[in-house]
Amino acid sequence: MRKTSERSTDSPVTVAGCPRSTDSPGTGPEFQHSTDSPGTEAGSPRSIIGPVTGAGCPRGESYFIQEITDPRRTLASSVLVTGGELPLCSVRLTEPVPIARIPDVMKEIRKMKVEAPLESGTVLIRDVLGLGSNVIATKTIRRIKDTQ
Amino acid sequence: MKQEIQDLDVLIIGGGPAGLAAALRLRQNGIENILIAEREKQPGGILRQCIHDGFGLTRFREMLSGPEYAERFIREAEALKIPILTNASVTEITPDRIATVVARDGLRTYRARAIILAMGCRERTRGALAIPGSRPAGVFTAGVAQAYINLYNRMPAREVVILGSGDIGMIMARRLTLEGAHVQAVFEIQPYPSGLTRNIRQCLDDFGIPLHLSHTVTKVHGERRVTGVTVQEVGDGFRPIPGTEQFYPCDTLILSVGLIPENELSLGAGVKLDPHTRGPIVNERFETSVPGIFAAGNVLHVHDLADYVSLEAEELADAVTDYVTGKDLPDCSVSVTCDKNINHVIPQTVSLRESVNLSLRVNRPLTDVKVAAVQGGDVIAKKTLKKALPAEMISLHVPKDRILPGKELEVRIL
Numbered sequence A: 001m002r003k004t005s006e007r008s009t010d011s012p013v014t015v016a017g018c019p020r021s022t023d024s025p026g027t028g029p030e031f032q033h034s035t036d037s038p039g040t041e042a043g044s045p046r047s048i049i050g051p052v053t054g055a056g057c058p059r060g061e062s063y064f065i066q067e068i069t070d071p072r073r074t075l076a077s078s079v080l081v082t083g084g085e086l087p088l089c090s091v092r093l094t095e096p097v098p099i100a101r102i103p104d105v106m107k108e109i110r111k112m113k114v115e116a117p118l119e120s121g122t123v124l125i126r127d128v129l130g131l132g133s134n135v136i137a138t139k140t141i142r143r144i145k146d147t148q
Numbered sequence B: 001m002k003q004e005i006q007d008l009d010v011l012i013i014g015g016g017p018a019g020l021a022a023a024l025r026l027r028q029n030g031i032e033n034i035l036i037a038e039r040e041k042q043p044g045g046i047l048r049q050c051i052h053d054g055f056g057l058t059r060f061r062e063m064l065s066g067p068e069y070a071e072r073f074i075r076e077a078e079a080l081k082i083p084i085l086t087n088a089s090v091t092e093i094t095p096d097r098i099a100t101v102v103a104r105d106g107l108r109t110y111r112a113r114a115i116i117l118a119m120g121c122r123e124r125t126r127g128a129l130a131i132p133g134s135r136p137a138g139v140f141t142a143g144v145a146q147a148y149i150n151l152y153n154r155m156p157a158r159e160v161v162i163l164g165s166g167d168i169g170m171i172m173a174r175r176l177t178l179e180g181a182h183v184q185a186v187f188e189i190q191p192y193p194s195g196l197t198r199n200i201r202q203c204l205d206d207f208g209i210p211l212h213l214s215h216t217v218t219k220v221h222g223e224r225r226v227t228g229v230t231v232q233e234v235g236d237g238f239r240p241i242p243g244t245e246q247f248y249p250c251d252t253l254i255l256s257v258g259l260i261p262e263n264e265l266s267l268g269a270g271v272k273l274d275p276h277t278r279g280p281i282v283n284e285r286f287e288t289s290v291p292g293i294f295a296a297g298n299v300l301h302v303h304d305l306a307d308y309v310s311l312e313a314e315e316l317a318d319a320v321t322d323y324v325t326g327k328d329l330p331d332c333s334v335s336v337t338c339d340k341n342i343n344h345v346i347p348q349t350v351s352l353r354e355s356v357n358l359s360l361r362v363n364r365p366l367t368d369v370k371v372a373a374v375q376g377g378d379v380i381a382k383k384t385l386k387k388a389l390p391a392e393m394i395s396l397h398v399p400k401d402r403i404l405p406g407k408e409l410e411v412r413i414l
């Protein structure tokens, strides 16, 4: 069967998954490896990759370097709520964390149980696993008796 | 029992991002006597269950989750004391804008000077696809699976196959995986994915879930619960190729095969539909074929981003303001046509007297193209795109001073 998730690494490389540029929806960033342009500081991710050209939006270049050297993701899930008008409260990370740590963060989130009422934006776990990202509530949940 | 009729300036049907944004803008424009009717317990629309982030980048320059994006509008609506009647289903609207609403306290009847349709869309189901086989439990649309997991705390699946590469399906592939299910693969009948690239990357590639294009499910197996599906490669005309059958054991088949605007109420009022968007035909003021009935958001055409839904609803609200304040408005009698590369264009009719924002989608992936608005051979507005994908809406602004009155308006790919 054909697998489309495989992508060729020949240049030019199209990096998928960049949030779309807001002024020109429909264009994704495209990047080209090239070796003949002036280099940058040795040892930095930037110098390993070489100059990046053809980004389709302002965030393209930094996104590409991040994605090659240290891919990070945010995470959304939910936690159990007691005494609330809903059984669950949705949560998310405030900052992306290394992809490899997503399962660990998921475990931390699963352990949580919170009591209603709960305001959207409330920090539920500060600096989760020391990764520099908070788990916050993304829904306001009222207590059951307040809604009756 | 004779119903007492309450008069409104504007009745808004649906409290999702479209209905909320329209209500806020109307109030800001000074239209006081408005009401949002929402059939769910809470406003927010489909966003209440879209807990992933990816909302608000255009509007707020922030990555918000669906519930947070919705709450920003709900808070503003509360601050402006906009009445939102929840647990209230609109069951009928008439061409003279009388609406019947089933609310907690019984039937209510409203007569509105304008009605805004903001009912969102529905998911296509297995019935719409006509997949042969038995009818066991375990076949869900992606949105239903999403509601089970994100709203009701129910895990509907263990071994999963997903049919269709729509965004909701891919988002659910990730969500199910994070919650401990095993997603074997996503199959897409088209030769290209139907969802956004960012979702292929972050929801499938990250978790090693393969996406197989030009494949479809040709049989569902199982008596009480799904026990597996047969998948086949498709050739010309999407016909399954004999000999390519593969059996995938699973307990759940998730369908992410498209969304269709919610049309029951619109049809009842005599609103004419566009066969391509499958939503109402509208003019540049978002007014349907029935005067005084307007539409925006997913009920009009399926959007890729909620941010664009809000924007569209605000544009609509400005037009509704003009309508209810009795402003003299130009006749919209010129049809907007499009070439064979374009699936649809909104609005379908224009006056050629005002600036207009055209929203369109191409019907296959294209690279290095110009999308142009053309009048009698003259290009009056254009936009250059490195990539144009069916998954992404394209908008094209046509400024008033470029429009040539009296000449047909066509949208073309150059």
Ligand SMILES: Cc1cc2nc3c(=O)[nH]c(=O)nc-3n(C[C@H](O)[C@H](O)[C@H](O)COP(=O)(O)OP(=O)(O)OC[C@H]3O[C@@H](n4cnc5c(N)ncnc54)[C@H](O)[C@@H]3O)c2cc1C
Pocket: B013, B014, B015, B016, B017, B018, B019, B037, B038, B039, B040, B043, B044, B045, B046, B047, B050, B052, B053, B054, B055, B056, B088, B089, B090, B091, B118, B119, B120, B121, B143, B146, B167, B168, B171, B262, B265, B296, B297, B298, B299, B303, B304, B305, B306, B307, B309
């Ligand atoms: C699963 C999923 C994932 C998505 N992911 C993203 C994303 O990552 N980023 C992004 O920007 N966008 C995303 N979108 C798109 C975005 O959520 C939608 O475009 C947007 O919610 C549409 O808004 P709407 O107001 O038109 O419709 P909806 O949000 O569907 O709201 C319609 C409302 O009308 C109510 N209603 C319907 N009929 C009646 C009736 N007869 N009487 C009373 N009330 C009625 C419904 O209950 C509902 O609350 C996603 C959509 C889905 C479904």
